[in-house]
Amino acid sequence: MEGQSLATSGATARRTSAALVAFLCALVAGLFVASLAVGAVAIPPGDVLRGLAGQGTDAINIIVREIRLPRAILAVLIGATLGLSGAALQGLLRNPLAAPSLFGAPSAAAFAAVATIALGWTDVLSLALPFAAMVGAFASVGLLILVAGPRASFLILILAGLAISSLAAALTSLALNLAPNPFAALEIAFWLLGSLEDRSLRHVGMAAPFMAVAWVLLLGGGNAFRALTLGEDAAASLGVRLVPLRLRVIIGVAAGVGAGVAVSGTIGFIGLVAPHLVRPFLRHDPGRLLLPSALAGAALLGAADIAVRLIPSQSEIKVGVLTALIGAPFFILLIFTRRRELMGTPA
Amino acid sequence: MTKRAAVATQGLAVVLGGRRVIEDVSIRLAPGAMVAIVGPNGAGKTTVLRAMAGLLPPAAGDVAIDGTSLARVRPADRARRIAYLPQGHVFHWPMPVADVVALGRLPHGASLTDLRPADRHAVERAMRATGVAEFADRPVTTLSGGERARVALARVLAVEADTVLADEPVTSLDPRYQLVVLDILRNLARAGHAVVTVLHDLGLAARHADRMIVLSSGRVVADGAPDAVLSTGLLREVFGVEAYRAETEQGPVVVPWRLV
Numbered sequence: 001m002e003g004q005s006l007a008t009s010g011a012t013a014r015r016t017s018a019a020l021v022a023f024l025c026a027l028v029a030g031l032f033v034a035s036l037a038v039g040a041v042a043i044p045p046g047d048v049l050r051g052l053a054g055q056g057t058d059a060i061n062i063i064v065r066e067i068r069l070p071r072a073i074l075a076v077l078i079g080a081t082l083g084l085s086g087a088a089l090q091g092l093l094r095n096p097l098a099a100p101s102l103f104g105a106p107s108a109a110a111f112a113a114v115a116t117i118a119l120g121w122t123d124v125l126s127l128a129l130p131f132a133a134m135v136g137a138f139a140s141v142g143l144l145i146l147v148a149g150p151r152a153s154f155l156i157l158i159l160a161g162l163a164i165s166s167l168a169a170a171l172t173s174l175a176l177n178l179a180p181n182p183f184a185a186l187e188i189a190f191w192l193l194g195s196l197e198d199r200s201l202r203h204v205g206m207a208a209p210f211m212a213v214a215w216v217l218l219l220g221g222g223n224a225f226r227a228l229t230l231g232e233d234a235a236a237s238l239g240v241r242l243v244p245l246r247l248r249v250i251i252g253v254a255a256g257v258g259a260g261v262a263v264s265g266t267i268g269f270i271g272l273v274a275p276h277l278v279r280p281f282l283r284h285d286p287g288r289l290l291l292p293s294a295l296a297g298a299a300l301l302g303a304a305d306i307a308v309r310l311i312p313s314q315s316e317i318k319v320g321v322l323t324a325l326i327g328a329p330f331f332i333l334l335i336f337t338r339r340r341e342l343m344g345t346p347a
Numbered sequence: 348m349t350k351r352a353a354v355a356t357q358g359l360a361v362v363l364g365g366r367r368v369i370e371d372v373s374i375r376l377a378p379g380a381m382v383a384i385v386g387p388n389g390a391g392k393t394t395v396l397r398a399m400a401g402l403l404p405p406a407a408g409d410v411a412i413d414g415t416s417l418a419r420v421r422p423a424d425r426a427r428r429i430a431y432l433p434q435g436h437v438f439h440w441p442m443p444v445a446d447v448v449a450l451g452r453l454p455h456g457a458s459l460t461d462l463r464p465a466d467r468h469a470v471e472r473a474m475r476a477t478g479v480a481e482f483a484d485r486p487v488t489t490l491s492g493g494e495r496a497r498v499a500l501a502r503v504l505a506v507e508a509d510t511v512l513a514d515e516p517v518t519s520l521d522p523r524y525q526l527v528v529l530d531i532l533r534n535l536a537r538a539g540h541a542v543v544t545v546l547h548d549l550g551l552a553a554r555h556a557d558r559m560i561v562l563s564s565g566r567v568v569a570d571g572a573p574d575a576v577l578s579t580g581l582l583r584e585v586f587g588v589e590a591y592r593a594e595t596e597q598g599p600v601v602v603p604w605r606l607v
Contacts, residue, residue, distance in 0.1 A: 006445055006467055009484060013446075014460055094439035227453055229440050230502065233433045237400050238506075239426030239454045284440040284486070288460060 017288055020281050024295035028076060031302035035072035036064050039309050070199045075305045075319075076298040077204070078196075078264055079274075081211045081256035083297020084290060086271025088218040091225030091286040092249045095154045096279070097334060099272035100257045103144050103157065104164030105137045106268060109261035110191040111168040111175070112136025117187060118175045130206050134258025140164050141250045194265035194320020196305050207259040214256030215294070217248050222287035229286060267320040269327020270297045276334065353378070354399055354429060354510050354541065358408030361391075361398050367406065368394045369565040376510060381536035382543045383556035383573070387586055390562040392545045393434065396512050399543065400431035412510075426454035430508035434515040434545075436499040441486035444498050448473055448483075451505025473504035476531055493524040500528060504535070511535060513544045517551065529555045549590075549601050553577055561585055577601050 036048045043051065043060060050056040051064030082100065089098040100106060116132040145152075147160040172192065179185040224245045227235035236242055260267070274297035275289055282288045301319070304326075308317045355375040361368050369391040376382065376399075384392050397403045398410055401417040410417045412428055420428075430451070438447060449462060449470050457466040474480040477497040482490065487498055496516065503511060513532060517525040525548070533555055536542040546552040552559060553573040561569040561576060563585045569576045577599065582590040588603040 006462075006471060006483070009443075009445065010460075010462055010467075017460065223453055223458070227450055229438060229442060229447065230450060230499075231433060231435075231437050231439070233397065233400075233402055234431065234502075236402050236422075237426060237429070237431035237433075238450065239423040241422055283446060284442045285446060286440055 013283055017282055017292070020278060020292050021295065024278075024292060024299060028295055028298045028302060031299055031306065032072050032076060035075060035302055035306055036068045038306050039063070039068060066200070067198075070201050070204050071196045071305065072302070073201075073204050074196050074199050074207070074264060075302045077208060077211055078260040078267065079270055079298040079301025080294040081214055081260050081297070082267065082270035082301070083274030084215060084218050084294040085253045085256050086273075086297070087275040087286070087289045087293035088221055088225070088249050089253060089271070090275055091221065091228060091289070092246065093154055093157065094228055094231075094286075096276060096338070097158075097272070097331075098154070099269070100253055101165075101266075101268040101271065103161035104140045104168055105253060105257045106261050106266040107165045107168035107172070108140030109133040109137040109258045110266045111172045112139075112258075113262055114172050114175050114188050114191050118179065118184065127206060130210055130259045130262030133262035134210060134255055136168075137258035137261070138251070138254035140168065141254055145246075145250070191261070191265040193318035194267040194323070195318040196264055197316065197318075199263060203263040207263045210255045210259035214252045214259070217252030218256070219290050221245060221248060221252075222290055225290075226285060226287040265318075265320055267301065268324050269331065270300050270323060272334075273327055273330055274300055353414070354410065354412050356395070356399060356408065356410050359395075359398060359405050359410060360407035361394050361403050362406040363394065363403075367565065369398070369562075371408070372562075372565075372567055373408075374399075374560060374567070374570070376541040376543065378509065378541050379536055379539050380541065380557045381533050381555060382541075382558045382560060383552035384543060384545045384560045384562060385547070385549060385552050386562035391565040392562055393514055394565075395562065396431070396514050396543065396545055399510075400429055400512050401425050402431070423454060426508075427506070428508055429510045429512065430503045430506035432499055432503045432511070432513040432516060434518065436492075436495045438487045438495065438498075441488040443484050444479055444487050444490070444501075445470065445474070445483040447487045447498055448479070448501045448505050451502045451507075454506060469505050469507050473501040476504055476534075477501040478527070493520050496520055496524065496528060500531060504531075509539075510541045511543070513542070515545050515547065518547060525551060549577060549582075549603070553599060553601060554597075574599060583607050 033045060033048060037043050037045055041063060043064065047056050047060055048064055051060040054061055086099045089100060090096055112135055113129055113133045116128060143164055144157065144160050148156045176185055176188050179188060224240045227238045227240045232242060275293040278292040278296050279289055282292060304322050305319045308319050308322050311317055353376065357373050359372040360370045372395055384395060386392050394403065398405060401410065412420060417425060451473065452466040452469060455466060457463065474483060477500050479497050479501050487495065490498065500516060517528050520528065529551060532542050532544060556573055558571065559573040559576045560567055561581065568585060569581055579590050579592055582588055587607050589605050589607055591602045591604040593600045
């Protein structure tokens, strides 16, 4: 009898999870098409498809294929990478408040990108840029682990992340301060705001391979994150190799976040919010969470990037500004609702 | 059921944070026996258990299973042979109890999303043995301390390893559940597993264990049948307490009485 219930509850969980993934895929696809249709010139869905196939008017072909398509693709790729990074970090650290942006990775990546531009080492379309951003992200995470120690509490990680974020922000400000001319300053400001405007398929090609590496690394951590529900010792006793796992997550997050920042600047809070939205539907299983979090991240960033085009304003609001405006209060709310258990655990 | 558990430490020393926490510990486990490790706080009990589980590298000596050094056994293979229950019984996510218990099947290559019949049966047996089946669907974080302890134990049983190492499995449990948990572990030993528990309650340890190992300052100071090991002299020396010891029909009763 119990066997029956265990089998059926497993089947129910599988169905719920499959339904969630199907729903999120449809949502992402819908937002993708909407992203091609929405903007300064509204294009009806039929024309969008004709434009995609290169069979619309010249203007529509150019708007859909060269202006909006790269933007829509990047929203999906970067959103998915951020959602997945957040879910993986939360799994590794066993804490729902973990996210790439809380550990300074995006700010460090942005600084590295800004520095290479400010120093004139590279132009904005060079492959050196995502590489520099990744090195920045990797260095920040490495520094974090170095400062906090291998068995650091979540509180220490957060504090060290805050310090590293502040350092990266200060260095970026310095670069802004010392910018040789207003154009360079403008260029640098872009990295701080975070936007998908005016990207080309070249940007997609630049970031996509590194993000693919990140996905492979992070999606492979599912069972280990599950085992970590029981703490590090129990997980190790179940056969999880903790040191390679940490490396896998660090490299994955650095590659994904670095590649994202290199083409879009810093876009925060997607990694914090996305896992949170899907977790209750997945019985709080940190392994099953990974793929739906990626899809939720893609949907969130896709929706945000459409929203910035619809909000009436003099100049378009940058999508990174919008995600921070929504994400930061969400973070505050999350702390507020969880403050009892946060106080209960010895950090 | 034939079990060939033969985890053994030989001259084992472990260094943690630059300090030699245990020194020259040689313990050979035997299938079918329940061993209780006792000792004052900081004596190195948890360290011995973690080293036996292959979670700490020896600074000297060795931990071996069936004569093969654990350092040369793949973690996945080791995980099927040795199950380890850490103290504290923490669960970081509010997963349903059944999913938590199923984590014990990870070393067998089970995926939580699709348990094979063998995995499902192991999970069911473990939940029945510990009496947690009735709240299989509840989020584990909403359970009481006693319930959580049994879920943690069920997770360990689900591994179906031939060696089970349980660190303070009954601490913070009420008397009834202390007996429930120790009975489960003793039955496991009767079924041919090698069971090691770290216990603080000397009376419980004496009654449930076939063999008692006393650690003091990182060294084994006594190892043998509980009757013989728990002398008032040893209690005075190791724990710094005068103990009251009464011989009853069911064996000796040992109660710490006052400070030396």
